[in-house]
Amino acid sequence: MAKKAKDRKQVLGEIKNIASDVYKKIMKKKAPEITMPLRSLSNVKYSDKVGFFELIGKMKSRTLTANTIKSFAQTLLLMNESKRLARIGDTESKREAYYVSKNWGDARFDSDDEAFTVMDDVEAMLQVNREQMGFIPEEKGGAVAGKLVVIDGKDKIDCTKFGSGAYSIPSSVEHLEFKTNAKFVLVVETSALFQRLNNHKYWDKANCIIVAMGGVPTRSTRRFIRRLADDKKMPVYVFTDGDPYGYLNIYRTLKVGSGNAAHINEFFCVPQAKFLGVTPADIEHYKLPTHPLKDVDIKRLKDGIKNDPFVKHHKDWEKALQKMSKMKKRAEQQAFAAHSLNYVIDVYLQEKLKNPKTWLP
DNA sequence: GTGATGCGACCGTCTCGAGT
């Protein structure tokens, strides 16, 4: 848990080592090869003790052949760009890095997707995160409001003082410190619900901190919640839509990480998170208005039961997903508005917080 | 058969421009 991320000096060193290996191989007329962990659900395992998706060791490699010469060159050039940034102590956005490649002649990236794929590969290869390579996302993370003071260098930011607005999580959160007496962190999927809670100062009544993810949480949002929860020993409760996407993509990713970015799960997941709702049982119990499951939803449920190491580990989740399959229904967070606009604050959250038995792991 | 890669599908939010 306390393991620290590598600093940029170490990143520089590793880039040099890999580059010199490649150079030596070429001088000896041997085919150079760069290896990196394979990132997919098939290459991770889950256990409660560790608390996040761990890599199980499958590797993929990038070799230098006639067919792969371009992506091989791009990999080295991007590492070089990272090295340059580390040396001058600067950062650039992912997209800026893509445009820098336009100076690489024939090796330039043809699309931004292509650039980001290679960037992810380099990141996995070095076992660091993108920010330490000097590449930062253009957009910020989620929104925060409530009983929290964020200490960002000389600035002390009081998250109760944003009125109807909120504190916006920066792209790098490693240097932040926290001061709080709140009892828990409530993480919600949509900005709409966040605004409802914030406008009614729910965090004041419940003595908590609220965070909006806005769909799948960005890395900085995940890291922010993790650091806050670790530092202040706070429980984290998650509130998403009652659908396969909310369970398997949003909650699962926040708590234990993803297959796609398996190499950084250790730092970017929140193992202490608990799932408050909306559970399939809630949909029945609170008589929520529902939508029928689409074919893709059913497929996603089946797939989750079959392939997701996290679901396979937790029978409770397996049962919940099967229950949803049988109900053939899903419900959004906003569905509580059918009872009354503030039902979610006055009834639902109060009842759920008192009944840990209704949560999911 | 296995792994690398490209492509499409999905989600939430935001912005911009075309059309009404």
Next chain:
DNA sequence: ACTCGAGACGGTCGCATCAC
């Protein structure tokens, strides 16, 4: 003046295809 759709952005995943 307003609505609506497309595309950017940051994420997730599965599937088809191709090379080895």
